[in-house]
Amino acid sequence: MESPAFLTESAYSHIDRAPEPMKCVQRMDEIGAGKFWGSIKSQMLELLEVNLGDRIVDIGCGAGNDSLVVAGLVGKHGRVVGIDFSNTMIAEANKRAKGLGLPVEYHFGDAQNLPFPDNNFDGCRAERLLQHLDNPQRAIAEMVRVAKPGAHVVAAEPDYGSITIKGSKPILTRKFVSSHCGYFRSPRIGMLIPLLFERLQLVDINVVVISSIVKKIGDRGEKQLINKYINLAVAKGMVSETEGKSWLEDLKRAEIAGRFQHQTTIFLVSGRKPN
Ligand SMILES: C[S@@+](CC[C@H](N)C(=O)[O-])C[C@H]1O[C@@H](n2cnc3c(N)ncnc32)[C@H](O)[C@@H]1O
Numbered sequence: 001m002e003s004p005a006f007l008t009e010s011a012y013s014h015i016d017r018a019p020e021p022m023k024c025v026q027r028m029d030e031i032g033a034g035k036f037w038g039s040i041k042s043q044m045l046e047l048l049e050v051n052l053g054d055r056i057v058d059i060g061c062g063a064g065n066d067s068l069v070v071a072g073l074v075g076k077h078g079r080v081v082g083i084d085f086s087n088t089m090i091a092e093a094n095k096r097a098k099g100l101g102l103p104v105e106y107h108f109g110d111a112q113n114l115p116f117p118d119n120n121f122d123g124c125r126a127e128r129l130l131q132h133l134d135n136p137q138r139a140i141a142e143m144v145r146v147a148k149p150g151a152h153v154v155a156a157e158p159d160y161g162s163i164t165i166k167g168s169k170p171i172l173t174r175k176f177v178s179s180h181c182g183y184f185r186s187p188r189i190g191m192l193i194p195l196l197f198e199r200l201q202l203v204d205i206n207v208v209v210i211s212s213i214v215k216k217i218g219d220r221g222e223k224q225l226i227n228k229y230i231n232l233a234v235a236k237g238m239v240s241e242t243e244g245k246s247w248l249e250d251l252k253r254a255e256i257a258g259r260f261q262h263q264t265t266i267f268l269v270s271g272r273k274p275n
Contacts, residue, residue, distance in 0.1 A: 007235050010183050013132040015086035025092050028062045030221075036212055040156050040268060041066060043208065044125055045073075047154045047270040053077045054122035059111045059143060060084055060129025064093025064104070070125075071102035081121075082106040083114065111139040116146045123147070126155045130189045137196055144200045147273045153202060154270040159190035165229075166261040167254040172239065172247050179233035190267035202271030210266040217255050222262065226251065 011018040018024060031037050044066075050056060052075040058067040061082030071080040080103060084090050093106040109115050111126065112135050124143040130136035143153050160181045165173050181187035194207045214222050230244040239247075254260040 008183065008232060010132060010185075012128075013185055015088055021086070021088040022092075024086075025063050025089065029065075032065055040210065040266065041069075041127070043268055044127060044154050044156055044270075045069065047206065047268075048123045048125055048152050050074060050123060055079045055081070055120065056123040056125070057114075057116070057121045057143075057146060058082045059114070059124065059126040059139070060132070061093060061106065062089050064089075064096055064106055066125070066127065067093070067104050067106070068097060068100065068102060071097075071104035074103060076103060078103055080104045081116075083109040083111065085110055111142060113138075114142045114146050118145050119148045120146045121148060122151050124151065124153045128157060130155060130157050130193070131160070131184045131186050134185050136186045136189045136192075140193070140196050141200060144202065144273060149273050149275045151273050152270055153197070153273065154268075155193050156266060156268045157190040157193060159265045159267060160184060160187035162191070162265050164261070164263045165251070166259055167247070167250040168259075169247060169250050172243060175238050175243075176229045176233050176247065179236050179238045180229055182236065183232055190265065193267055193269040197269060197271040201274060203274050205269065205271040208268040210268060212264045212266065214262045215255075215258075215260060217251060217260065225262075 011024055015021045015024045050070060050073045054074045055078060056070050056074060058080065061067050061084050064082045067080045067082040074080060082093055087108055090106045090108050097104050111129060112133060124147050126143060130139055133139050147153050163177045167173065194205060197205050217223050217226060226248065230248060233239045234241055234244050251260055
């Protein structure tokens, strides 16, 4: 049984205090190995435009899998630095990198206050990090600060506020979406990134809007996710248990009728620090 705080707030904001931090590592591995996020990771890599000898920072690196991929591209004169606010993640990342001989290092640190001088990296990436921060604006400003002139800054984040779940109870559904938003510190950051990049005067801003669309409740952990929506909203007192059951039944009927659809929008945004 999850403790009440972890039932109502995502563990990714403070993994080391979670009852089972290694579950977060496993979950990230599962998601990263899937086709949907695999394709986003490949697109992020392309947008970073990594060259031999580059220094790249991966902020909110988790168990470091993406940093390892980038480290395979920078060559022996390059360097990849992974930063994460969880000692569990940093320890796991170090374990995975050990013996590979790649130019990579991992450090505990806060994205909102990066331990690097200005103009230090040829590229910065952050994936599914900003949603977990109190001050994602500050983290983006930090990414831009540590990027060298000409460097690419790339971020990918969902916009939980625009989620749609199609059944025949739209008003009840909004309550579940709204309670789900409250689970994250910055649930709408995805759609704000382009504006924040502009304000920080990045150039060549490119925005890719990607939809995750699930049409079967049994698909890709969908059943688990729908149950999570219900448990969360009930725990917060935003709906009753009866409403939770009736919502689930309605979604199942919609699925049988071919009308169920759960859509989440991801913003993949890149920009370049001006020379
Ligand atoms: C959802 S995971 C994503 C991990 C990785 N980027 C990936 O795509 O697999 C979010 C990560 O952000 C880290 N994180 C949360 N708050 C942070 C902060 N203030 N500074 C740096 N990392 C943070 C978490 O510890 C976690 O590893």
